[in-house]
Amino acid sequence: MSDTPPHPRKISPISAGRAPVAPAPVELFIAFSLISLSGFGGVLYWSRRMMVDERKWMTAEEFNEAYALCNFLPGPNIVNFSVVFGRQVGGIVGALVALLGLLGPPFVLVMLLGVLYATYGDIAALQRILAGVAAAAAGLTISTGLRMAGPLARERPGLGQGQGLAIAAFLAVGILRWPIYWVLGVLIPGGIAVAWWLRR
Numbered sequence: 001m002s003d004t005p006p007h008p009r010k011i012s013p014i015s016a017g018r019a020p021v022a023p024a025p026v027e028l029f030i031a032f033s034l035i036s037l038s039g040f041g042g043v044l045y046w047s048r049r050m051m052v053d054e055r056k057w058m059t060a061e062e063f064n065e066a067y068a069l070c071n072f073l074p075g076p077n078i079v080n081f082s083v084v085f086g087r088q089v090g091g092i093v094g095a096l097v098a099l100l101g102l103l104g105p106p107f108v109l110v111m112l113l114g115v116l117y118a119t120y121g122d123i124a125a126l127q128r129i130l131a132g133v134a135a136a137a138a139g140l141t142i143s144t145g146l147r148m149a150g151p152l153a154r155e156r157p158g159l160g161q162g163q164g165l166a167i168a169a170f171l172a173v174g175i176l177r178w179p180i181y182w183v184l185g186v187l188i189p190g191g192i193a194v195a196w197w198l199r200r
Contacts, residue, residue: 022089022090023055023057023089023090025090025093025094025097027055028086028089028090028094028097028098028101029097029098029100029101030101031050031051031055031098031101032082032086032098032099032101032102033101033102033104033105034046034050035047035050035078035102036078036101036102036103036105036106037105037106037109039078043078044067044077044078044140044141045140045141045143046140047067047078047081048063048067048147048148051063051085057085057089058085060147060148063148064148066081066084066085067081067148069084070084072184072188078102079099079102079103082095082098082099082101082102083095083098083099085098086098086099149166165187165190165191168187169183169187172187
């Protein structure tokens with residue numbers, strides 16, 4: 001009798017080298033549903049918390065790389081991320097399940113909230129609640145940005161490394177207010193060229 005277990009579960013290429021068990025479709029659906037239902041004002045914080053801290057399906061570095069790719073692709077970042085991650089851990093079915101988990105529950109919730117807001121949107125207390133939610137979302141975004149900077153801080157200092165590109169992007173977009181697509185059009189090919197040159 002062979003010792004090889006029948007039908008081994010597929011392992012995510014994202015997590016190559018750590019040999020985790022790939023999440024089942026139900027787990028994918030639940031995870032992305034929780035991300036979407038938690039993400040008032042944005043889901044970057046909740047997606048990183050779910051993938052890196054709670055489920056440990058990705059390392060911090062893997063999450064940063066995947067999100068960087070999804071930022072560059074057209075469309076909402078988290079939608080791109082759900083498809084990319086779902087496809088890598090579960091193929092086409094995984095991509096569809098992750099996308100459904102991300103979009104399905106919020107669609108129903110937003111439809112209900114839209115009806116309520118149309119009826120009660122002028123109430124002053126509701127306006128104050130929405131202002132508080134916006135402030136909390138801004139704080140979560142800043143907190144996540146600082147945590148995502150951790151892998152960059154551990155790199156060897158140098159303008160040819162990730163820190164240099166991050167500083168250049170911040171100065172170009174945040175300070176000089178240059179169009180982001182022009183900045184990405186220069187920094188991405190430049191970063192690839194520098195990485196290739198340093199690894200020769």
